[in-house]
Structure formats: structure tokens, C-alpha cells
Amino acid sequence: MYSFDEIIGHLINKVPEELTGHSKFLSVLAYIVAKQLKEDHPELKLDDLFADHMKIASKLHDLGKINIDQNILNKPDKLTTKEYRIMKMHTVYGLMVLTEMTKGISLDINERKLFTICKEVILLHHEREDGSGYPIGINRIPLSAQIMAVVDTYDALTTNRVYHNKVTKEEALEILDHDDDKYNPMDVDSLKRALAKKDFAEIVNNPPLIEVGVSCSYCR
Numbered sequence: 001m002y003s004f005d006e007i008i009g010h011l012i013n014k015v016p017e018e019l020t021g022h023s024k025f026l027s028v029l030a031y032i033v034a035k036q037l038k039e040d041h042p043e044l045k046l047d048d049l050f051a052d053h054m055k056i057a058s059k060l061h062d063l064g065k066i067n068i069d070q071n072i073l074n075k076p077d078k079l080t081t082k083e084y085r086i087m088k089m090h091t092v093y094g095l096m097v098l099t100e101m102t103k104g105i106s107l108d109i110n111e112r113k114l115f116t117i118c119k120e121v122i123l124l125h126h127e128r129e130d131g132s133g134y135p136i137g138i139n140r141i142p143l144s145a146q147i148m149a150v151v152d153t154y155d156a157l158t159t160n161r162v163y164h165n166k167v168t169k170e171e172a173l174e175i176l177d178h179d180d181d182k183y184n185p186m187d188v189d190s191l192k193r194a195l196a197k198k199d200f201a202e203i204v205n206n207p208p209l210i211e212v213g214v215s216c217s218y219c220r
């Protein structure tokens with residue numbers, strides 16, 4: 001029987017190679033936003049463990065894409081309606097894989113917290129505050145998935161994609177500000193503050209330093 005640590009580490013390695021760089025970058029963004037939220041909003045009573053857990057869980061956010069047809073995943077053109085419907089299922093598939101792989105494992109209190117955050121991030125990272133997201137269309141989104149939605153969108157906007165050319169970091173933050181019905185302004189503000197900090201900006205802009213300051217057995 002594998003331990004919870006070993007299973008999470010195995011699943012992180014299972015995320016398709018072409019997504020690895022993307023997921024690593026996102027995990028740094030998710031980590032610094034969680035740290036910044038702790039500083040900006042003491043009323044949330046966040047601890048450092050939450051930021052560490054966000055760093056790990058964000059690496060698994062697109063885990064379900066391992067079950068999506070490569071032709072859809074790597075299609076250079078716009079997806080058809082049917083293909084998009086299939087693509088959206090990566091959120092559900094990811095949760096199914098995580099649940100299946102951890103069946104029968106007993107968890108201590110911190111592992112239970114990490115497990116919950118992983119489930120939220122995997123299933124709900126495409127949900128939006130106005131209920132327009134998927135796979136469920138909820139509008140009360142857990143903080144972990146809110147953060148993931150903001151950093152995932154920020155990354156998508158600042159990267160060249162099939163549908164659009166990348167925009168500058170400043171323009172991406174403006175778009176997130178404008179879409180305050182979809183993204184929680186509290187999270188967007190903390191992303192802005194975090195990116196404005198020299199040490200955080202250095203971590204984000206220099207991927208080799210990605211693990212600096214984070215002691216986490218999953219993040220090698």
C-alpha cells in the first residue's frame with residue numbers, strides 16, 4: 001500500500017509533459033497569492049500550510065487531461081462544440097483519478113486538508129463567481145479554486161494561445177479587474193500586490209528559482 005505522499009507525487013508526475021511547465025509556473029503563482037492573501041486578510045485566518053497545499057494542489061489542477069484524447073488536447077485549431085464539451089470533462093476526470101488512486105488510504109489531519117484542497121482545485125478551477133463556469137456552474141466557490149481560477153486565467157492571458165495573442169502583465173491584470181463578476185477582486189488584488197513584490201516577482205520570472213523558500217517533499 002502506498003502512502004498519501006507517494007500517491008500525490010506519482011500523480012504530479014502523471015500530468016502530461018507539455019503541461020508540466022505550465023503547472024509549475026501556476027503552482028508558484030498560486031503559492032504567492034495564498035501567501036499574500038494571508039498577509040492582506042488576517043480575517044481569513046489562513047496559515048502557511050494553506051499556501052504550501054496550494055502549491056501542491058495547483059500542480060494537479062489539470063490532472064484530468066490525462067484522460068482527454070490527444071487529438072483534442074493538442075488540436076491547433078478552435079475546438080468544435082463537441083470537442084469543447086469533452087475537454088471540459090477534464091475537471092471531473094481529474095477528481096475521479098484522485099479519488100480512485102487514494103481509495104482506502106487513511107489520512108492524518110494535514111493530509112486531509114491537502115486532499116480537500118486538491119479536490120476543490122481539480123474539480124472547480126473553471127467555475128466563475130457569476131455561475132458561468134463549469135463543470136457545475138456554482139457561484140460560491142471555495143477560496144482554493146478561486147485562487148486557481150485567477151492564476152490560471154492570468155497565465156492564459158499572458159501566454160500565446162490558439163485563440164489569442166498574449167497580452168502584457170498589466171493588461172492581464174486590467175482584464176481580471178474588469179471581470180470582477182467572474183473573479184473575486186480580493187484574489188486579484190492580492191495577485192497584484194504579490195507581483196509587485198520584488199522577491200515574488202523574481203520567483204515568478206525566473207523558473208529555476210521556482211522552489212526557493214518552499215520546503216515541500218512533492219515539489220522536486
Ligand SMILES: [Fe+2]
Nearest residue numbers: 061062125126
Ligand atoms: Fe483546466
